[in-house]
Amino acid sequence: MIRVQREDFDVGAEIAALSAGNHAVGGVAVFIGLVRDMADEEAIGAMTLEHYPGMTEAMLERIEAEATDRWPLKATLIIHRFGRLEPGERIVLVATASAHRQAAFEACEFLVDWLKTKAPFWKLEEKSSGAEWVTAKASDDKAAARWGTPDSAPQDSTTDSDAAE
Amino acid sequence: MIRVQREDFDVGAEIAALSAGNHAVGGVAVFIGLVRDMADEEAIGAMTLEHYPGMTEAMLERIEAEATDRWPLKATLIIHRFGRLEPGERIVLVATASAHRQAAFEACEFLVDWLKTKAPFWKLEEKSSGAEWVTAKASDDKAAARWGTPDSAPQDSTTDSDAAE
């Protein structure tokens, strides 16, 4: 399941719902992304996440379908927020449920890597020097590349820096 | 932080507490292990987790310290339950918080792999054919081995099957 929303989400309830009633699930892997108060050694007051409604949902669904094709998953969940978020706030939740932990972990990392390089979100950071659009990271492209090529035309490697995540 | 307890835990509250007040955390990776209703194609009514009080806590603390040495983590949490658990119930929670997702994911997998091969827990499964102690899995030893040798004498590879997790 995928959701794109402005509001926060209930981590415990979402994770519990993922395996509720399915006793074939032996492991759930989860990633939660949070707003940090620093970027490239500069303080961040807040950030605003812009996205491309319609395409965002389509891409997340495609990414999720790809994970389900590649690993024996019982359930998956991606929730991605948009709008203005302050340090400490949750941005994204990615969760995968499988009989075994290896599939759950791999699929979760895959989803995060692909989401970071394919889902149409952009971060505008509020710094003391002014608002600044975050540039894509070569390290994210590299992380996504280890999973091989998607069937859909991917975003590729023309990115600016290899700084922090 | 590590906890060994009979009672269940609140996944959402535990994960939130891990990064509460620390806005240097950019990613939290989580693993939740659940009781499955099948093992080696036989139905499981329930399982009982036995452990070695004292040594369990010492080993979990050592495993956690090792992860903190190897990765730049802001916080870690291991909660492992013991006693009788039914299918669908939570067994273990492992969570790692870091500035960046890669450290969080790697450390989380490391903790689960080491926990499975070093923490003194044993599972007794209730099957229709009777109660049966779960045998250790070669696949778990292999998973743990990829992280290299610990400084403490490890459990090693004399295990029975390479079946399910």
Add this chain to the structure above:
Amino acid sequence: MKLLYFAWLKTRTGVAEEDVTPPPEVATVAELLAWLQTRGPGYAEALADLSALRVAVNQEYAVPSDPVGPSDEVALFPPVTGG
């Protein structure tokens, strides 16, 4: 043709969304971008470095040789930074 701009593409062009009618010889993504660059200084600046640009046609990532037509929704944006 409907055009959408996101992130700094929107800031630099000053436009979030617009309906345009390119000349009939504009038949591909590459030709559309070349035409857009001629539409004023904001566009010229926003589209100066095509390697920093991503294009989606009807919400699918597109390459320069992909066709575009009057009924398409074309989005221009920098490499994504979500997650």
Add this chain to the structure above:
Amino acid sequence: MKLLYFAWLKTRTGVAEEDVTPPPEVATVAELLAWLQTRGPGYAEALADLSALRVAVNQEYAVPSDPVGPSDEVALFPPVTGG
């Protein structure tokens, strides 16, 4: 010396915990296991396959050559299966 048994080691020996006084020539883990095997059919059966056995001395994993003494806590158990 305090001995602890877990999982099927406990079931087969019929003992969870006991205090023993091995003969003075028992100075290592290996010698302790050999002596325990002589203590009755339950022990002989439980300790028949030493490769299926793990030993901890004072809550640390031990190898056969590690020393054991009267004040030690020695635990015998199968390979662990938690997580």
